[in-house]
Amino acid sequence: MTLENQLIKKTFYETFMEADEKNPVRVLGEAFLAGHKDETADISAIRFAQGEVYFHNKDYEAAIFKWENVHNDLEPWAKKNIADCYYELGQLSTAEEIYKSIDTESRVLQSEVALQLFSLYIDQGRLEKADQVIKKAVSFNPDYPNVTDIARAFFEKHKDWKSAIELAVNEAIRTESHHWFDILKTYAEQGFTKIFEPHDFSKCLVVLYRMDQTRFEQMVHALWNGYKNEPSYFSWLREFNHLFFNLDASREQSWKELSALYQEAYFELIDGTYLMKELEEIIPNLLTNWIKIADYSHALFASAAVLAWSEKFPSSIRPEVVHDAENLIFHSRNETDGLEYSLTLFDSIVKWAEAQGVDPGHRFRWIIRELVDFQTHHLFVAGTSGNGKSAFINSVLGENILTAPTSSVIVFKGDDETEIRKISDEQLTTFSSFHEFQEAVDRRLNKSFDNAIIEFSLPSSILQENRLVLIDTPGFSGRNRMEGEALKYLHFADSLLFVLDANDPFTEQEQEVLMQIRKYAPNLPIHFLLNKIDEIYDEQEAARIVDDTRSRVRAFLPRAQVFAYSSHLRNRKQQNDLAQFLKNLNRPIAEDDRIEKILIFIRKLITHLLDKRTEMENSLAESIKWNEEMVTKLSGAINQLSDLKKEKTRIITRTFHKVLEEIKADLSENIPRILRESSDIIQEDSDFRKIHLELNDEMNRRVHAYVNDKILPKAYRSLQEWIVTANDELNHCQSFLDEISDGFNAMYGEERLKLNGDFKVLDDWCRDADRMTSVVQMEKVNIVLRRTPYQILLKSAGMLFGAFQQNNEMLYNKYKQFVENQDYLDVTESIMNKLLLQFELFAKSLERDISLFFRNSFDILNQTVEETKKEINEKEEELEKMRANPQKFRDPLTLFEIKLRQYEWITISAKGVFQV
Incomplete structure (x- = not known):
């Protein structure tokens, strides 16, 4: 066991023990006593060992005391051990300060201190600090036992996949260990690697390719699927194709899984979802790499794809790659179901066209259905x-x-x-x-x-x-x-x-x-x-x-x-x-012949859709122009109708006012006459005390009779004549409305406008005319009972002298003179105002009634204008979208055409005849 291992495990004290010794306390005590007597002995080493023994026996205070008095080369380790004691005692802040104060050049001690701090921070729940210290430990000394495993476990536990993946990538490159590559692949399979830019894995992949091509293919598969359907997918395709292009891969090796990935990606890219500007830098490199490693089951599609793409974009793929595809396609095994592929392509074009609002038409569907009948x-x-x-x-x-x-x-x-x-x-x-x-x-x-x-x-x-x-x-x-x-x-x-x-x-x-x-x-x-x-x-x-x-x-x-x-x-x-x-x-009938015919009509369908798109643009432009002209014509019709309404309002109201003036003139002329002629009821033998009452009643009776017998019948006849005139005018208006409707309907090609005047107003006028000219009950008017000075005097005289016969002649003459000489203007005006009030109100309502006659027509015309303007705006927006982004329609058709050409190449290869 090395010294560093003893220091780590706190077993340095064993260096003082003999083989048969069992009591380290007694041995170290005797050694300390001997060393104390011998001034040349290393007392600090013995104290360090005693501290270890105390530590193992959980006497942390004694251990701290011993380690505080270590002043030799073991002092940094002693400080670390003191911190361990405080850690065990639960005094974490003190322990942290001591750990951080240790200054040593020993990489082992530095790693141990870092791991202790890592554990301390976890116990405190200070995960950010723990993350920092473990990353520092890994970067400083990744070979230190278990440090990378501890770091990985920490990252995984807290779902810090970014740190876990960075650790796996760095360790895989550093150690070139299958273990770390397999860990990274697991992360990729779980979808965690997509948070990184694809170039972050390039160096790792190069190392793995050199080590193990099978694992390389598996890793690529996992990363590829992780980036699929992500915004960084194209970045992955660019980065990997650039990387793989510079590797010495070939068809002599087995690349079945990667070849399948290329085929799947290629067909997804050209399914009409992406625009050509997005694909033009992706597809050529993808096809170049694909054909380089395509296995027998994918070689036919790879070579056909290269040839189809290079025909459409001749300078995009290098000539040697195209030549390789030409040779390969006629030596590839053709196990494809050409009919299924062709019909699938046709259906995909039809569905795409329908989604774009372009009807592919019944004719092509019918033709394809007939061709399938072998x-x-x-x-x-x-x-x-x-x-x-x-x-x-x-x-x-x-x-x-x-x-x-x-x-x-x-x-x-x-x-x-x-x-x-x-x-x-x-x-x-x-x-x-x-x-x-x-x-x-x-x-x-x-x-x-x-x-x-x-x-x-x-x-x-x-x-x-x-x-x-x-x-x-x-x-x-x-x-x-x-x-x-x-x-x-x-x-x-x-x-x-x-x-x-x-x-x-x-x-x-x-x-x-x-x-x-x-x-x-x-x-x-x-x-x-x-x-x-x-x-x-x-x-x-x-x-x-x-x-x-x-x-x-x-x-x-x-x-x-x-x-x-x-x-x-x-x-x-x-x-x-x-x-x-x-x-x-x-x-x-040979299936290949019918497939060839189906492909020909699919090409015609693509051309038809392009033409249809142009027709749609032209149709929209023509529709906009036509609708704009219609708005102008409709606005003109509205103006004409407004002028007609004004003219007819003027004619009808003027004609009615003429009738009204005639009635007024008749009343103004005849009421005063009738009132003056009422003097004939005054006789010399009249009772002049009551004559004013009798005279007033008679005057009212005669005026009332005149109005009912003369004025109202004459007014009725005049109003009927006026209604006939108004009816003619309104019928003329309806003829004009019919003319407008017919003209616009002819332009629309359908019965879109139906302008009808509201003849109900004429019925209302007839009813009002009957009502106004029916027998009227007039209120009694004070004609001779008015309070003018002369009338008061005359009335008083009658009351005063009427009882005396000798005064009758004088009163008779005065009354007679009074009645026959009055102008009755104010009385006539009063009667006329009351009698003609409803006529005046009717006259004022005529303009409103005539407006009601035209209201529905104006509403229809104005609504049609608004609808037409709305249609113009909608079609302008649609046309603007079509013209602003034509590639959104044309690019998918270009890709369908490339896919079609690919199937044509496959059909050619099946016949074994070289055609271009």
Whole structure:
């Protein structure tokens, strides 16, 4: 046992013991006594040993006393032991001060002091101090026994994964011990390493690669999965690919797990989630490393991925890597399910497009569904115009279906029931009649090519028995755009039957068309039908024409078959021969051929979506412009309606005021007259004491009779005439509203606006007119009982002198004169005000009533303006987003295109034919 171990365990006293000695107290006491007598002896060493004995026997005070008197080289250890005593006594603050005061160059003592402080801080609950002191102990002397294990246990207990991982990384690099690498891998598997930047593990990985490649692969797998779905994932990919690129890894070693990681990561990166600017610095290095170590199960995908990416971005991957991929792809085992991969790609594109608000259309779904049916042979029937292609198809179907040149692609399928459907990008439409079908496909009625497919299902034994589908398109001449569009459907066919005219077969024009077809679909089998053979009356000449045509055709297409046919002859032999000919064409369908066709239409779908996006942008821009114009037009209509309302208000109110003025004039003229004429009731023999009362009553009666008998009937007639006028004006307004509605609805293409005036106001006016011109009960007016001086005097005179007969003549003359000479202006004004009050109130309400007539129309127009402005804002925001970030739409399609090209390379490798 070394001295340091004795000092650590406090067994230094054993150096004074003999083998057979049992009592260290007696031995050390005798030694101390002897040493005290011998002045040259090292008394401090004996005291140090005595302190140890006292310590082990828990006599801490005696131990402290002994160690305080140690003054030799053991003094630092003595101080440490004194601190241990105080620790045991529970005097932790004193112990801490003594530990921290120890000054020594001994690394062992420093480590022991650090560990003691660590324990002390834990006992005190001072975890931050404990963390500091244990980290210092590790950094100062990591080789000290158990110090790293103690540190790891402390970090793990308190879930300080950052410190635990740092410890594991440093110790793994320092010791190159599998133990620490395995600990770090465990942390990574638990997901704790993702809190670090990826470059923090680079040196560790390099060391591990040099030590143990199997553990290296396992470590990479754990770290990789830890960073996946984290913000630092791309940093990990960049850092690791840079690191791995500089290592000497190759396919000669086994990298199955890492190769699988690369494949998984690659497909996740190109699934359409990320933009190209995020991937352009990641993918090339990833592919370079992947193909460097790809095992047999991943080599095909790795090489296809490299070739597909390098085609899209030629300078991104080094030429030697591309060359390696070209060699590897044709020597890789192809165990992939190409059909499943292709359909999965199609579905992922469709789902992505739908999520972007872009409808991929029914047409592509229909085509892919048909191509998956490996039991049905698609026969494309082609020919130049006038060669009897339609007549041949009609004879095969047994019905006169094609009566005119077609403008569409028509697919004839055998089925139990007849059904005709139009499959366009936008919708599926079922035709309700054969006539409707003919109108839809007649080239004379439809000058442009309809990109939709007409699916014509009908009972047909020859189609059903031979599992055959006939595809008809516009006739070819090689110059018409419609025919060029129809060429796109060549990839839907399994073979092509080209119809020739027996009177002039295989012309230069037909050869040019066939060259165009071969260029567009080089692998499509082509056969020929020599039609109108019945028009060659000489059988020998007919046979010669058939042989000559067959020779010329086979010089052009060596494997082509030629079948002589008459669309007008329907004998059993010809029908049997035709059935056998079609049966021979229906060769077994190779899955690779259909996969290739599916991939072609997936590429067309990608192009279609790009075009659709452009259409959407243009449509939004046009919609915004159109809506802005509509806002202008609607605002103009609102202004016109406002002007109309003002004009009609002025006309209707002016007409009513004219009626009112006429009534006022009549009353002003006739009431004073009636009142003056009331003097005829005054007689010389009248009772002048009561004459004023009788006169007032009579005047009121006559005015009331005049109003009810003359004024109100005349007012009623005038108001009815006014209502007729107002009705005409309002009807004119409604005509204007109808005109506005019709104009806007024509522009909208739907019945969006319905502007109706509120004619209820006219009913209200009629009711009010009846009410105002009905018999009125007028309050009695004080006409001659008014308190003017003259009236008072006259009344008093009547009361005073009326009892005397001789005064009657005088009173008669005075009263008569008084009644006939009054102007009655104030009385007339009073009567008129009371009588015409409701007319005045009605006049004031006219403007409000006319506004009510127009209110609904104004509300509709203003609401339409607000809705249109809202629609403009929404579409402007949508268009701005589309234009501000076009890569968000285009980049995923680029990645789908790369994935598609990768599948095409896999299909090429399966055929063993090198193509680029």
